[in-house]
Amino acid sequence: MLQSDEAADTYRTLAQTLSAEGLDWIVEQVSREIAFGKLASRQPDKEERKLSRDLFSATEEFTPQERLLMLLEGIEQAVVETAGMQRVVLSIVGATKAQVLFGPPSPEGIEYRFGEREARAIGENAERLKTLLAEIRGEILRGT
Amino acid sequence: MALNPALLQEIQVLLHSCASISPSSSAAGADIYEAYVWAVAIDAASRVGASVVYRNRQGQITTNLFFRASPGRIGAASPAYTYAELLFPDCPILEAHIGIYVSGKSGVAHECDVAVLHKEEADRCRADQTLNPRGSSVELAAECKFYPESRAGINLARSFLGLVKDIQPYFRFFVCSRRADRIKKLLHRHHQWYELDVVPTNQTSQNRLRALFENTFVQFKARYL
Numbered sequence: 001m002l003q004s005d006e007a008a009d010t011y012r013t014l015a016q017t018l019s020a021e022g023l024d025w026i027v028e029q030v031s032r033e034i035a036f037g038k039l040a041s042r043q044p045d046k047e048e049r050k051l052s053r054d055l056f057s058a059t060e061e062f063t064p065q066e067r068l069l070m071l072l073e074g075i076e077q078a079v080v081e082t083a084g085m086q087r088v089v090l091s092i093v094g095a096t097k098a099q100v101l102f103g104p105p106s107p108e109g110i111e112y113r114f115g116e117r118e119a120r121a122i123g124e125n126a127e128r129l130k131t132l133l134a135e136i137r138g139e140i141l142r143g144t
Numbered sequence: 145m146a147l148n149p150a151l152l153q154e155i156q157v158l159l160h161s162c163a164s165i166s167p168s169s170s171a172a173g174a175d176i177y178e179a180y181v182w183a184v185a186i187d188a189a190s191r192v193g194a195s196v197v198y199r200n201r202q203g204q205i206t207t208n209l210f211f212r213a214s215p216g217r218i219g220a221a222s223p224a225y226t227y228a229e230l231l232f233p234d235c236p237i238l239e240a241h242i243g244i245y246v247s248g249k250s251g252v253a254h255e256c257d258v259a260v261l262h263k264e265e266a267d268r269c270r271a272d273q274t275l276n277p278r279g280s281s282v283e284l285a286a287e288c289k290f291y292p293e294s295r296a297g298i299n300l301a302r303s304f305l306g307l308v309k310d311i312q313p314y315f316r317f318f319v320c321s322r323r324a325d326r327i328k329k330l331l332h333r334h335h336q337w338y339e340l341d342v343v344p345t346n347q348t349s350q351n352r353l354r355a356l357f358e359n360t361f362v363q364f365k366a367r368y369l
Contacts, residue, residue, distance in 0.1 A: 033293055033294060086176065088180055100179060101209065112168075130345065
């Protein structure tokens with residue numbers, strides 16, 4: 001089981017790594033979700049029911065372990081799954097297509113590109129990354 | 145039990161090696177996701193008998209695939225974005241596009257992340273660049289949401305409900321890369337087609353989405369028997 005302080009340390013280390021690698025948008029998105037809190041609801045008590053029987057909506061703070069799980073999901077979605085998506089696109093359109101490019105309506109240059117060579121290079125690493133992220137998730141969930 | 149430091153170190157090394165090709169913003173991630181769902185739609189069309197040709201705005205067969213990083217008009221002259229031409233025997237020719245505007249019944253333009261529409265309508269809009277294809281010419285549309293914030297997700301599903309109301313309700317799909325129970329509840333309640341947690345490592349969801357798309361094309365073909 002991963003203790004709260006270890007979960008918080010791991011979160012910090014991974015967040016710093018992501019920022020250093022130019023993937024800080026993942027950390028920002030996870031931070032926004034953390035700041036908003038976990039959605040919850042509460043039954044009204046006897047006094048409160050006099051006015052309405054409706055549930056109260058509420059938010060609770062995420063635990064350090066839950067925060068780490070959210071960051072792991074972010075890494076999986078943004079790094080592991082996008083690598084898989086690139087491979088799916090290339091396998092369906094055929095390997096003869098040299099590059100897949102994304103650009104704006106105005107001819108200001110290409111915003112993003114990938115091709116067979118890049119997708120192949122990243123493939124094995126993304127698979128290994130998924131396995132390691134699952135190991136951390138396993139450590140967290142063993143304690144719940 | 146504390147985490148093995150070697151585990152974290154290896155993750156850091158792997159993140160470094162993957163970073164150069166990983167999307168550098170959520171918008172870039174969304175672009176890749178749209179291309180992925182578009183490719184699943186093309187795969188579905190092929191599996192039910194379509195021949196596929198990739199063309200650019202000028203109708204030339206392309207080697208590179210060039211997609212919009214933000215939505216635009218199908219007829220925009222420059223640059224030459226790629227679309228897939230889908231040819232089913234004895235049926236009108238279809239085209240599969242990414243990120244185009246489509247006219248709703250109200251006359252308002254809506255963005256379609258993935259749209260499969262009649263070539264005849266697309267040609268009309270390429271000839272008159274001011275026009276957007278009409279919703280009724282769209283045989284399949286998918287609203288693609290990549291890793292949305294859970295708070296924003298429900299709003300995205302709500303706007304999807306508005307979109308399908310204005311563009312015709314049939315064969316419009318909400319596709320999301322995350323599991324999202326609240327979105328599921330909302331779309332299910334309103335009898336919408338959706339598939340959540342659609343990512344390459346979830347083959348079940350990916351196959352279910354492809355089956356939904358295949359069914360769309362089967363129904364399209366049946367109209368021309």
